[in-house]
Amino acid sequence: MSTDQAGTPNNYLKAIRLINIEENKCAFEIGKIPIRQHINANYFFAQTDVSTLEKIPHPAPRRQYVITLKGKLRFTVSNGDTFIIEPGIVLIANDTAGEGHTWEIVGGNEWERIYIPLEDNTNDYFMAD
Template identity: 30%
Template sequence: MKIIRIYTGPDNESHFEEKEVDLKFNGDMEVSATEPAEGILFRRAPANHLHSFHPAPRRQYVITLSGQVEIETGDGTVKRFGPGGVMLADDITGRGHITRVVGGQPRVYVMIPLK
């Protein structure tokens, strides 16, 4: 299973990469390893919400439940996430990224801070 990781490069800018989540068959289904987490937050951002350049506040998974969001890095690369889109926010230093809710609808999402 592939997800998108956003991280800070040596240039102090955020970049995207695909990350493979290793799934192992347990006799019934495929399951990933358990990752320690600190909790879970549910959020709703209004339609057209814009959060200018900012680093992630902590290392965390961000999963879009409804609506759509565009994440833009300093080099202008844009990735769009819709329902079910998973991003590992790992750019906790540097200039960070822009978050923009698109599509004319609010975005509902989950943040899972990692330990």
């Protein structure tokens, strides 16, 4: 279990959620998800390839958790705002329509990640800060 700066137990993981907003544009929210929360998912898969969608605008192919194991990335949403994803921050991809987002690797050339697709209508347990 992780602890905060004061040494007290932290019952949450840092998370950033990609979302669709008006006119199918993409934005993001910063927040957290509770640890030890069961998620309704039937499978997961790992990926290391970075050549296919880097720097190309795209929506998420499905609602899913993206767990970064190795690498540091800058994501950019429709209005140009950016955020960094690295190990320890869970990405929740809910921007399944419209323009989507772009990403690029910063500080290296690898991105190892696990995708956990969420079943339809499953709660993603995200809590905005």
